[in-house]
Amino acid sequence: MEKLILLFSLILAPASVYTEDFKTKLNLSPSNNSHKRFKREWIWNQLHIMEEINSPLPHHVGKITSSSRNKNAMYVLEGEYANTIFKVREDTGDVYAFERLDREKKSEYELTALFIDRTTNKSLEPPSRFIIKVYDVNDNVPVFVQKVFNGSVPEMSPVGTSVTKVTAVDADDPTVAGHATVIYQVIQGERYFTVDQSGVISTATADLDRESQSTYEIVVKAKDSPGLHGGDSSTATVIITLSDINDNFPTFKQQSFHFKVHENVRVGSDVGRLKVEDIDEPQNRNTKYNFVRGDYRDTFEIIPNAFTNEGIIKPKKPLDYEKIKEYKFDIEATDPTVNMRFFKPGEQKSIATVTIEVVDVDEPPIFSQPSYVYEVKENYLTKNPLGRVLAVDPDAAKRKIRYTLRRSSPSGDYVKVSNSGDIFISKHLDREASAWHNLTVAAQEIMADNRLSDIESHTQVYIQVLDENDNAPEFAYPYEPKVCENAAPGKVIIRISATDKDEMLPGVNFKYSLTTEDSNFTLVDNHDNTANVTVKYGQFNRELVKIHYLPVIISDNGTPELSSTNTLSISVCKCDEKGEFTFCEEAAKQVGVSIQALVAIFICILTILVITLLIILRKRHKKELTVLRKHVAEIHEQLVTYDEEGGGEMDTTSYDVSVLNSVRKNGMNLEPGPCLYAQVRKPTGKGNSGTGEMEIMIEVKKDEADNDGDLLPYDTLHIYGYEGAESIAESLSSLESGSSDSDIDYDFLNDWGPRFKMLAELYGLEPNEDFVY
Numbered sequence: 001m002e003k004l005i006l007l008f009s010l011i012l013a014p015a016s017v018y019t020e021d022f023k024t025k026l027n028l029s030p031s032n033n034s035h036k037r038f039k040r041e042w043i044w045n046q047l048h049i050m051e052e053i054n055s056p057l058p059h060h061v062g063k064i065t066s067s068s069r070n071k072n073a074m075y076v077l078e079g080e081y082a083n084t085i086f087k088v089r090e091d092t093g094d095v096y097a098f099e100r101l102d103r104e105k106k107s108e109y110e111l112t113a114l115f116i117d118r119t120t121n122k123s124l125e126p127p128s129r130f131i132i133k134v135y136d137v138n139d140n141v142p143v144f145v146q147k148v149f150n151g152s153v154p155e156m157s158p159v160g161t162s163v164t165k166v167t168a169v170d171a172d173d174p175t176v177a178g179h180a181t182v183i184y185q186v187i188q189g190e191r192y193f194t195v196d197q198s199g200v201i202s203t204a205t206a207d208l209d210r211e212s213q214s215t216y217e218i219v220v221k222a223k224d225s226p227g228l229h230g231g232d233s234s235t236a237t238v239i240i241t242l243s244d245i246n247d248n249f250p251t252f253k254q255q256s257f258h259f260k261v262h263e264n265v266r267v268g269s270d271v272g273r274l275k276v277e278d279i280d281e282p283q284n285r286n287t288k289y290n291f292v293r294g295d296y297r298d299t300f301e302i303i304p305n306a307f308t309n310e311g312i313i314k315p316k317k318p319l320d321y322e323k324i325k326e327y328k329f330d331i332e333a334t335d336p337t338v339n340m341r342f343f344k345p346g347e348q349k350s351i352a353t354v355t356i357e358v359v360d361v362d363e364p365p366i367f368s369q370p371s372y373v374y375e376v377k378e379n380y381l382t383k384n385p386l387g388r389v390l391a392v393d394p395d396a397a398k399r400k401i402r403y404t405l406r407r408s409s410p411s412g413d414y415v416k417v418s419n420s421g422d423i424f425i426s427k428h429l430d431r432e433a434s435a436w437h438n439l440t441v442a443a444q445e446i447m448a449d450n451r452l453s454d455i456e457s458h459t460q461v462y463i464q465v466l467d468e469n470d471n472a473p474e475f476a477y478p479y480e481p482k483v484c485e486n487a488a489p490g491k492v493i494i495r496i497s498a499t500d501k502d503e504m505l506p507g508v509n510f511k512y513s514l515t516t517e518d519s520n521f522t523l524v525d526n527h528d529n530t531a532n533v534t535v536k537y538g539q540f541n542r543e544l545v546k547i548h549y550l551p552v553i554i555s556d557n558g559t560p561e562l563s564s565t566n567t568l569s570i571s572v573c574k575c576d577e578k579g580e581f582t583f584c585e586e587a588a589k590q591v592g593v594s595i596q597a598l599v600a601i602f603i604c605i606l607t608i609l610v611i612t613l614l615i616i617l618r619k620r621h622k623k624e625l626t627v628l629r630k631h632v633a634e635i636h637e638q639l640v641t642y643d644e645e646g647g648g649e650m651d652t653t654s655y656d657v658s659v660l661n662s663v664r665k666n667g668m669n670l671e672p673g674p675c676l677y678a679q680v681r682k683p684t685g686k687g688n689s690g691t692g693e694m695e696i697m698i699e700v701k702k703d704e705a706d707n708d709g710d711l712l713p714y715d716t717l718h719i720y721g722y723e724g725a726e727s728i729a730e731s732l733s734s735l736e737s738g739s740s741d742s743d744i745d746y747d748f749l750n751d752w753g754p755r756f757k758m759l760a761e762l763y764g765l766e767p768n769e770d771f772v773y
């Protein structure tokens with residue numbers, strides 16, 4: 001089979017030339033350069049066409065040719081864009097474009113060329129694929145990727161500091177020189193900023209001052225290489241913000257400041273605020289305040305507030321209106337962190353005058369001393385004051401002061417404080433009871449209307465009670481010495497020591513001596529405030545003396561010298577060979593009878609007397625109840641009926657009126673004999689109605705019961721009566737228990753001697769009517 005050779009014509013001239021050339025050869029003439037191009041090794045299966053051709057459609061693209069000659073054959077195009085955009089002349093093979101092409105939309109089209117027999121539709125050659133390329137013309141302007149760009153640069157930046165970068169994009173073919181090249185230019189705000197060819201915007205001046213203008217809006221133009229088109233361009237806005245640097249000093253808003261402050265203002269509190277203005281942004285305001293005239297650095301400090309930049313005046317020590325009424329000083333405000341590159345002479349310091357007026361406050365009195373210490377001898381009592389406290393009104397008013405004793409320890413009015421502050425001892429002070437008397441004294445100012453001021457101040461008064469030798473020495477311990485009956489002479493029985501309630505200073509010296517030389521014992525002073533008691537003759541006779549009493553005089557060396565006699569009770573003991581005690585006589589304890597003990601004994605005796613009296617009374621009472629005792633059972637019987645409350649007024653069955661009835665009927669002869677109740681004969685009237693008589697009867701009985709003091713209270717009997725005879729439990733009746741009491745035999749009391757004679761008489765015998773109590 002013969003091969004089909006398709007030849008494609010291609011124009012390889014430079015774009016500009018080519019365009020001209022192209023325009024002249026548009027009248028459907030078949031391309032004639034095939035031979036030439038073939039020789040120059042052109043891409044044989046490509047056709048080319050310019051985009052955006054303005055001449056009338058269709059536009060000739062090129063020619064496809066088959067080497068075989070067949071009259072009946074024709075060219076056909078196939079593919080997506082065949083017969084729509086591109087068409088071929090059947091006979092010549094010329095390809096035409098029937099649409100204006102745009103490279104920026106589609107830059108290549110792929111088609112298939114066929115050479116077929118008209119009648120049979122049979123392909124005379126194998127199909128051949130080829131590409132139609134669209135050539136670029138500079139038909140697009142550069143476009144900014146954003147309409148608005150943002151940028152920021154510190155103020156006062158040097159010339160050429162980069163701010164931001166803008167970008168514009170050209171849709172044309174970047175491979176064709178100049179078609180997609182973008183040229184930037186600042187067209188508004190070029191005095192302050194420039195743009196380079198890569199789109200970087202930088203500062204064009206070094207004095208961009210945020211404080212005069214903080215944002216700039218500049219316009220940047222982008223265009224591509226001039227020449228081909230009329231310099232079409234697009235623009236974008238760039239908003240440039242200047243960021244702050246610390247290039248401004250603070251300035252006082254006022255020339256002078258005036259503050260008023262109470263003299264009792266707390267140290268460290270807020271007295272006043274100095275306001276300054278710093279046009280820099282807050283983070284670049286670092287005002288420092290300094291004293292420049294009237295140096296009160298020791299009195300006040302000025303602390304800058306980090307947020308408000310104010311200078312807060314605070315007192316460093318207490319103010320005193322009475323000393324300084326007004327403070328006046330100059331303060332300078334400056335900012336040490338300002339960038340000195342922008343230093344402008346005379347501008348860096350701002351000075352203001354501050355006046356602080358101290359306002360007088362009524363202050364509490366001030367004591368001349370925080371505390372007072374006095375000494376006073378114990379037992380010393382005088383009308384003269386011991387001392388005095390003194391306070392003054394610190395205010396200008398200089399009011400008089402009233403002193404009051406607020407607290408004293410120990411309490412007990414030992415010390416008094418006069419209105420004028422004099423301290424008096426009002427009772428004997430005993431150092432041994434309390435060595436210190438500590439007082440709290442208050443001072444109040446006396447106001448104009450004689451009223452006392454509400455505010456008061458306090459001082460402490462310490463009164464030390466000095467010792468006086470007012471206590472004699474005594475044994476340090478309650479000694480209980482023992483001696484063997486066969487003790488040899490010189491044997492040490494005990495070593496005694498003494499103590500003194502008075503202050504025992506290192507120099508204290510106790511002397512020991514016996515009241516008499518005539519003694520069975522010797523006293524040896526050890527000269528170390530102790531003494532040894534030794535046996536003088538030895539061989540004690542237990543039969544004669546079991547306990548030897550040895551009075552010892554102990555004296556101290558105080559002024560005046562005091563001494564006391566203390567008695568040692570020395571028991572004489574039986575001893576074994578080794579000298580160990582085998583049997584000792586109990587040494588009778590020396591009973592020191594104190595007043596308290598006496599009182600206690602007296603109370604005991606009184607209690608015993610009262611108890612005895614009560615017992616006697618009870619006994620007598622029992623005797624009176626003897627009669628009653630005998631009839632306890634009958635009383636129960638009678639009373640039990642009354643105990644039942646029954647069902648109210650209407651209940652007649654549970655209320656046993658037989659007793660009363662019997663009284664009414666039989667007069668006085670109640671069957672169980674002599675009743676407790678005094679019996680009253682009812683006036684023998686004709687009882688017309690039982691109830692009327694009954695009423696009178698009850699009233700009479702009640703009256704009797706109320707007026708008879710000798711009887712047991714009726715109610716008492718009533719309560720116990722309820723138990724009845726059937727109760728399993730023993731009767732709780734006091735009557736029964738009373739009777740059982742009497743069963744105890746008190747005869748033994750007679751054996752106890754004369755002291756218990758009285759009790760024996762009371763309890764031991766049967767009721768004896770003639771005893772007295």
Ligand SMILES: *[C@@H]1O[C@H](CO)[C@@H](O)[C@H](O)[C@H]1NC(C)=O
Nearest residue numbers: 029030031032033034035036
């Ligand atoms: C083709 O070009 C040659 C010279 O390059 C010219 O002589 C000839 O007439 C041309 N043929 C046609 C059909 O234009």
Ligand SMILES: *[C@@H]1O[C@H](CO)[C@@H](O)[C@H](O)[C@H]1NC(C)=O
Nearest residue numbers: 076116117118119120121122
């Ligand atoms: C050849 O193809 C054309 C169009 O594709 C069609 O109209 C015609 O009938 C075909 N002829 C034959 C003989 O198949």
Ligand SMILES: *[C@@H]1O[C@H](CO)[C@@H](O)[C@H](O)[C@H]1NC(C)=O
Nearest residue numbers: 146147148149150151239241
């Ligand atoms: C630029 O800044 C403005 C205001 O600060 C903001 O609204 C905008 O989104 C910013 N634009 C860009 C591109 O960052």
Ligand SMILES: *[C@@H]1O[C@H](CO)[C@@H](O)[C@H](O)[C@H]1NC(C)=O
Nearest residue numbers: 409410434436437438462463
């Ligand atoms: C009194 O004050 C003195 C000295 O400060 C102190 O030693 C003493 O304990 C105080 N006494 C009382 C009862 O407060």
Ligand SMILES: *[C@@H]1O[C@H](CO)[C@@H](O)[C@H](O)[C@H]1NC(C)=O
Nearest residue numbers: 492494495524525526531532
């Ligand atoms: C006193 O008695 C003690 C023992 O109790 C003894 O050590 C001391 O030597 C005696 N002193 C004299 C002076 O004998």
Ligand SMILES: *[C@@H]1O[C@H](CO)[C@@H](O)[C@H](O)[C@H]1NC(C)=O
Nearest residue numbers: 518519520539540541544545
């Ligand atoms: C000494 O002891 C004897 C008995 O041992 C006694 O009779 C005598 O009275 C005692 N002397 C004195 C002074 O107590």
